[in-house]
Amino acid sequence: MALNHTFIMIKPDAVKKGYIGPILNKITASDFKIVSIKMTQLSKRDAEIFYAIHKDRPFFNDLIAFMSSGPIVAAVLEKENAVDDFRTLLGATNPEEAAEGTIRKLFAYSVGENAVHGSDSDENSLIEIQFHFSQSEIFSEI
Ligand code: IDP
Ligand code: MG
Numbered sequence: 001m002a003l004n005h006t007f008i009m010i011k012p013d014a015v016k017k018g019y020i021g022p023i024l025n026k027i028t029a030s031d032f033k034i035v036s037i038k039m040t041q042l043s044k045r046d047a048e049i050f051y052a053i054h055k056d057r058p059f060f061n062d063l064i065a066f067m068s069s070g071p072i073v074a075a076v077l078e079k080e081n082a083v084d085d086f087r088t089l090l091g092a093t094n095p096e097e098a099a100e101g102t103i104r105k106l107f108a109y110s111v112g113e114n115a116v117h118g119s120d121s122d123e124n125s126l127i128e129i130q131f132h133f134s135q136s137e138i139f140s141e142i
Contacts, residue, residue, distance in 0.1 A: 005035070005142055006082040006119045007128035012070035013113035015039075020073055023107060023116060027077065030089050035140035036076035036133050044068045050131060062112055074132045078140055083125055086118045 091102025098105040108115035119125035
């Protein structure tokens with residue numbers, strides 16, 4: 001199977017708690033290769049664009065406020081079956097429902113502030129990668 005890519009963010013809650021290192025360790029120990037990474041902060045406008053699909057959901061305003069509240073770490077990961085394998089490693093949206101050993105089980109405490117984002121499809125991963133990174137910041141063929 002060909003290598004492919006997924007987009008992830010370590011969200012403001014996990015950055016604030018000092019979990020950047022432990023989360024990146026978990027990711028690389030699970031055979032994902034980091035081919036792009038940066039620490040940045042989303043403006044409210046960035047967060048609204050990134051999460052536009054959720055604009056009619058009741059939690060949208062809280063989500064935008066949270067995601068723009070502090071620094072995040074954005075990264076592109078490379079692996080066979082990257083999108084689905086990362087969603088498995090990530091665990092359920094609600095950490096109370098996340099399987100043992102998953103990132104959200106280990107590092108998240110609420111359904112809103114749930115530590116890490118992972119793309120949900122190859123199509124969306126490409127859109128999300130291109131939203132955050134220019135070609136010269138990505139050290140692989142995307
Ligand atoms: P995902 O991150 O597991 O793909 P989505 O349904 O795409 O979950 O939701 C995007 C983000 O919106 C979640 O990661 C979480 O931060 C937030 N969110 C989702 N559902 C809820 C909710 O019921 N209450 C509060 N925040 C939510
Ligand atoms: Mg999602």
